[in-house]
Amino acid sequence: MKTMRRAIGAGIFLLALATQAAAQQTAIFPKGEIATVDNHTGTVWLKELSEADSVFAYSIATATFAPGAKLDWHIHPAGQILLITEGIGYYQERGKPRQTVKKGQVIKCQPGVEHWHGAAPKSTFAYLATTPTQKGKTVWLKRVTAAEYQGGR
Template sequence: MITQDKSIFPLGNPGPAEWFTGEVHVQSLVSPEKVENLYNVGQVTFSPGARTHWHTHPIGQVLLVLEGTGWYQQKGQPAQIIRKGSTVAIPKDVEHWHGASEGEKLVHIAISNIQNGNSVTWLSPVTNTQYAQVHQK
């Protein structure tokens, strides 16, 4: 179970199983209506082994890692380790996933741009086999 410890923002609400595998919490920090529906900003906290499903963003996304260690992977590319202090600029329409490592939680800020009222298209889950492969490298 994830506990609120040293994060500066509240833990947030559980992330839906339609978008995440494992225990994930999402805390909205800036809602789209406050910034002319251009983007949203949220903190996402992943328990060890938790991750997003594969997804894309119509205008891209930026991740700012606050705590822990995890992974970012674009479809067809090797996974990249991300840790406290990492930044990831995700291009528009690139299929990818991100989440915590097996042994450590991951906390990141996600800044997602919005196009026609949409900031993300959710796809299939990252399978346990796909997730295990990033740890074998």
């Protein structure tokens, strides 16, 4: 009888752990819609959470990337801050080495600096982005090459 109670107790404990782990995997914000614009490679979901207006001159959005998906090279005239919320991804500024970024990190994309970001080959990747809009919208440039994605410059 004691063995059976221990087994049931252990099972309940494992179920509680699994439930807790699943709860921690639940996204705070909706994933959004698959992006249909031609400024990325792979599947990217976008959701605008708060658009800039006359009081708040910045937008807040969430982006979720399928493994291997990435944005093209681009510039934010007033900069951007990325709060990494899921997975493993890459961030690279023009002329600098590619960086690996992970859940919990904060990336400051400097104003006017050409860069790209996206998911690692075997991981999803998501972030919250806050983007000041007073100096204009994102300027999209060329595709990231396979060599750049793999860590070359």
